[in-house]
Amino acid sequence: MTALLAAVLALPVALLLPEQLPVYAADDGTTLKELQQRAIELNRQIRESRQAAERKAKEAKSLTGQIDRIETDIDVTEARIESTEGTIEETEAGIQAIEADIERRQRELDEQRGHQDETLRVLYETGDDELLFLLAGASSISELIEHTEYLESLEEQIDAWILEVETLKRALEDRRSELKDKHDELTALQSQQEAFKVGLADQRAKKDALLTQTKQEQARYEDQLEEAKKLNTQVESQMASIRAKLTAGTGPGVVQAKDRGTSPVGLQWPTDYTYISTYFGGSTPFQPNGGHGGLDLVNSAGTPLYATGDGTITAVEEMRYNGQYYAYGKYVVIGHNARFSSLYAHLQSILVIPGDEVKRGDVIGYMGSTGWSTGPHLHYEIWEYSSRVNPLNYLP
Numbered sequence: 407m408t409a410l411l412a413a414v415l416a417l418p419v420a421l422l423l424p425e426q427l428p429v430y431a432a433d434d435g436t437t438l439k440e441l442q443q444r445a446i447e448l449n450r451q452i453r454e455s456r457q458a459a460e461r462k463a464k465e466a467k468s469l470t471g472q473i474d475r476i477e478t479d480i481d482v483t484e485a486r487i488e489s490t491e492g493t494i495e496e497t498e499a500g501i502q503a504i505e506a507d508i509e510r511r512q513r514e515l516d517e518q519r520g521h522q523d524e525t526l527r528v529l530y531e532t533g534d535d536e537l538l539f540l541l542a543g544a545s546s547i548s549e550l551i552e553h554t555e556y557l558e559s560l561e562e563q564i565d566a567w568i569l570e571v572e573t574l575k576r577a578l579e580d581r582r583s584e585l586k587d588k589h590d591e592l593t594a595l596q597s598q599q600e601a602f603k604v605g606l607a608d609q610r611a612k613k614d615a616l617l618t619q620t621k622q623e624q625a626r627y628e629d630q631l632e633e634a635k636k637l638n639t640q641v642e643s644q645m646a647s648i649r650a651k652l653t654a655g656t657g658p659g660v661v662q663a664k665d666r667g668t669s670p671v672g673l674q675w676p677t678d679y680t681y682i683s684t685y686f687g688g689s690t691p692f693q694p695n696g697g698h699g700g701l702d703l704v705n706s707a708g709t710p711l712y713a714t715g716d717g718t719i720t721a722v723e724e725m726r727y728n729g730q731y732y733a734y735g736k737y738v739v740i741g742h743n744a745r746f747s748s749l750y751a752h753l754q755s756i757l758v759i760p761g762d763e764v765k766r767g768d769v770i771g772y773m774g775s776t777g778w779s780t781g782p783h784l785h786y787e788i789w790e791y792s793s794r795v796n797p798l799n800y801l802p
């Protein structure tokens with residue numbers, strides 16, 4: 407509970423009082439009730455602006471985290487694209503090497519074929535006579551065999567070379583085809599990665615825009631918060647100056663208890679007061695959900711407290727624990743008759759002891775702020791049989 411809220415809770419009914427009580431106002435004519443309503447509204451604004459600013463700050467933090475993650479994803483994707491590019495380049499180099507190899511093999515093959523043709527041509531052309539002789543009929547059988555075998559073996563050797571080169575060339579062509587497939591796959595992968603990166607960049611741009619907007623909203627709520635706080639400080643000080651006048655007991659509005667007479671049940675008001683800060687059933691900082699058991703009558707510390715009616719002092723107590731007053735603090739109970747008792751709490755000092763007979767209007771003690779109290783006031787209760795009742799029903 408802030409001091410301001412406590413002050414607001416202590417005040418709420420000041421201006422719902424009967425006509426007898428004057429309306430207190432600041433120098434500019436603003437009434438305490440108006441100030442109090444303004445304070446309640448400003449406090450609501452402060453709470454809402456603060457919550458909204460905190461919500462926006464949380465959103466901004468979450469967005470920043472999301473952007474960081476997207477940036478990491480972009481970096482990873484870029485590294486993948488680069489690595490894919492490297493692989494593509496290697497593959498291209500491999501294909502080129504194989505193509506060069508194939509060309510070389512092709513040239514070798516062509517050369518071999520040329521050689522073969524040439525060799526055979528030379529053989530047939532240069533050994534013209536012999537050949538003719540051979541074809542017509544060799545001079546000797548051994549000579550014929552020798553020539554034929556030589557030619558056959560040469561042809562076989564050349565055919566073997568050609569076959570070898572062709573096999574190699576086919577293997578290289580297969581390898582080139584494999585590499586081309588791999589190249590195509592890599593290119594497709596690279597396009598996918600590029601598209602993914604574009605998507606990520608798009609996401610980041612959107613998140614960036616959202617973050618900027620969120621931060622602007624946060625700043626706006628923070629401005630609203632500061633403005634509301636500033637206004638609230640002004641309202642607080644206006645209320646404080648009015649309260650100071652009231653509690654000084656010297657203002658124009660002190661209600662003299664004795665001037666209000668005696669009620670049909672023989673009771674008078676228990677003290678001179680400036681205003682009633684909390685009514686029966688109302689809320690206080692210590693009892694925020696209502697159910698206040700009496701009237702809180704505000705005046706300065708030391709204001710005399712009167713026996714509200716004739717009776718006997720039945721209790722004089724101090725609610726104190728470890729040196730600290732709590733709840734009623736110092737209090738007195740008077741038994742008036744079989745039907746009514748009255749209770750006076752938060753006293754500064756007490757003039758009676760249990761068993762004392764008192765007359766209506768006798769001073770029994772002085773106003774204070776002991777126990778659960780935020781400033782000098784009398785907490786006044788009337789008990790009818792064994793229940794607390796609204797004192798206004800029995801006071802004049």
Ligand SMILES: [Zn+2]
Nearest residue numbers: 701702785786
């Ligand atoms: Zn009270």
